[in-house]
Amino acid sequence: MLPKVQSPTSRRMITLEVRRTTRTTPNFTTVTLGGPELEHLLPTGFDQAVRLFFPRAGQSGLTMPTLSSEAWMAQVLLLPKSRRPRVRNYTIRRVRPERGELDIEFALHGDTPACAWVLGARPGDPAGIFDMGRTYLPPADAEGQVLVADESAVPAVLAILEDAPASLVAEVFLEVPETADVRKDIVAPEGVRVHWLARDGSADLPGRLALDAVQGAALPQGRSYTWVAGESGLATGVRRHLVRDRDVPKPDIAFFGYWRHGRSSPG
The missing domain is CATH 3.40.50.80 (Nucleotide-binding domain of ferredoxin-NADP reductase (FNR) module)
Structure with a gap:
């Protein structure tokens, strides 16, 4: 049976910042994140996904988990809501390691916390990622x-x-x-x-x-x-x-x- 997920061999919490936002089409916006910590991400291509951490409305900064195991989720849930970040899953659209940048493209749909963050994101705003691997794993003999x-x-x-x-x-x-x-x-x-x-x-x-x-x-x-x-x-x-x-x-x-x-x- 085909594996459902190819998990990363190693990973760590990575804190970045917004470099820019680009309205790709009327219902899609690309957010470019960057920073020196991106060197710790091993790009695998295809549908490589990350957990994206971003501040809640009204928070002055981003509190990232310090654990790089699955225990990070419990650590986040134990934070008071005043410090707890929003967490969502997104696919990396492109990575430019030589520039320390990656793009995440968002479909804008409704009044959601992620859409509100994307539309309000400005250069310098904090965000974080955690590698979740990829799920596109076709067998070699597929015609x-x-x-x-x-x-x-x-x-x-x-x-x-x-x-x-x-x-x-x-x-x-x-x-x-x-x-x-x-x-x-x-x-x-x-x-x-x-x-x-x-x-x-x-x-x-x-x-x-x-x-x-x-x-x-x-x-x-x-x-x-x-x-x-x-x-x-x-x-x-x-x-x-x-x-x-x-x-x-x-x-x-x-x-x-x-x-x-x-x-x-x-x-």
Whole structure:
């Protein structure tokens, strides 16, 4: 069975600061973080994820955990709320070690603590990261791949495509809030077909367009590897369809519910 996560061989808490923010499209913003401690991050590419620590509204600074084991979570929860940071999971979009910088691209959706922090972030503001490894782990003998994401996982898929080998053959389904969020200049191997799906005011729940597109698509033949992430209904829906309707073995599907519609993330 395929592993679900490739954990880092070593890691530590890393404190950085905001270098700049860039509005990528109407519903996406990229925050560039930097600082000398970035030298302690081992970039692995693809969908390498980090725990992102940032101050709560009203806090004057950032209190980072001092433990670099899984005990960090208990340490954070024991802090009084006046000092406890917000913690969320995000994919590293790009790393520039020679400049001591990394980018994290955020999908802006609703009045959430993360969106408020992103929109209010200014150069010099503190933030921290903790390496969580990666989940995109295709087997060497996969003849083709299927990558599916709503807006929360679009940055992860774009990072995967940029790091993919030139031999990759894949069908990619990316759902975004509106047509203006579609990227015209993505980097991907020639054997990759990217299907952009824009809701453009549709009342459908996020992920529904992508699920429908996968259900009606011609997918790669032979042994394939599927990586799907986003709203939990999208992740479980794609997996259910592939297993029940296309006889894809469960171990060949990596699926991740990044969020659930109508529920906020704890912390």
